[in-house]
Amino acid sequence: MRSTGDRMRTRILEAISLLSDSTGRPPTNREIGDHLGGKSTGHIDYHLRILKEQGKIRHESKKSRGISIATSLEPEMLPLRSRRVPVMGTIAAGRPIEAMLDPDDYVTVPGVTEDNLFALRVRGKSMIEDLIDDGDIVVCRRQSTADNGDTVVALITSGPSEAGEATLKRFYKEPSRVRLEPRNLSMAPIFVNPEDLTIQGKVVTVIREM
Numbered sequence: 001m002r003s004t005g006d007r008m009r010t011r012i013l014e015a016i017s018l019l020s021d022s023t024g025r026p027p028t029n030r031e032i033g034d035h036l037g038g039k040s041t042g043h044i045d046y047h048l049r050i051l052k053e054q055g056k057i058r059h060e061s062k063k064s065r066g067i068s069i070a071t072s073l074e075p076e077m078l079p080l081r082s083r084r085v086p087v088m089g090t091i092a093a094g095r096p097i098e099a100m101l102d103p104d105d106y107v108t109v110p111g112v113t114e115d116n117l118f119a120l121r122v123r124g125k126s127m128i129e130d131l132i133d134d135g136d137i138v139v140c141r142r143q144s145t146a147d148n149g150d151t152v153v154a155l156i157t158s159g160p161s162e163a164g165e166a167t168l169k170r171f172y173k174e175p176s177r178v179r180l181e182p183r184n185l186s187m188a189p190i191f192v193n194p195e196d197l198t199i200q201g202k203v204v205t206v207i208r209e210m
Contacts (some may be wrong), residue, residue, distance in 0.1 A: 006051075007128075012036070012051065013057070013069065018095065020069075022099045023207075025065055027065070027067060029044045029045055034131065035204075038150070048067065057069060058070060083114070083115075083117065085109050085118060087120065089120060089121070090120065090122075090123050091138065092124065092167050093122045093123065093124040093125060093134070093168045093169075093182075094124030101116075106153055109139050114141065116142040118140055119138065119140070119207075120133060120140065127139065127168055129186065131208075132203075133208070136207065137207040138206055139166065140203050141201055141202050141204050143201060144200075147171075149171070150202050151170055152203070153167075153168060153199065154199060154200070155199075160194035169189075170183060173194075177191050177192065178194055180192065
């Protein structure tokens with residue numbers, strides 16, 4: 001039986017391959033961690049050291065983008081599956097904008113098999129410290145709950161729009177309210193009552209604008 005560490009290292013190898021293919025450049029430790037659901041850079045670095053010792057990756061520690069799959073392992077990483085995910089419109093990484101309900105495009109996301117995914121184009125820079133920039137595409141899993149620290153698509157229903165307004169933020173539950181936290185020091189959080197908020201999905205990966 002494979003250990004938890006072995007399974008994590010397999011996921012890291014897949015993330016390196018997928019992120020390199022989708023962006024055209026090697027990923028950083030933080031990008032790998034974000035792709036795997038917010039794992040810390042220290043956690044990722046620990047497993048990268050083991051993968052390097054095993055000869056499965058090349059890792060130049062002095063370069064932020066010095067991670068690549070070892071040549072001998074590349075053929076094993078090729079058959080990763082992909083799925084076409086509907087792009088449902090634009091999401092604000094800043095002030096909320098009206099929610100988009102219908103797909104206007106599709107994006108191919110390698111290495112995923114889930115059916116309950118959707119994608120949104122990002123408008124704004126409030127999530128820039130999480131390396132989510134204006135023009136990027138976020139791929140999200142449809143779900144109605146979130147844990148503290150998750151990056152979510154949140155629908156705020158207390159505004160003037162009948163359909164509600166969607167925003168991309170980190171989710172934090174407080175005693176009597178929910179804090180939607182931007183990842184940009186120049187921007188303030190949004191506070192909403194729980195009854196005025198619907199979680200539409202959680203970000204699982206980011207396709208970056210080149």
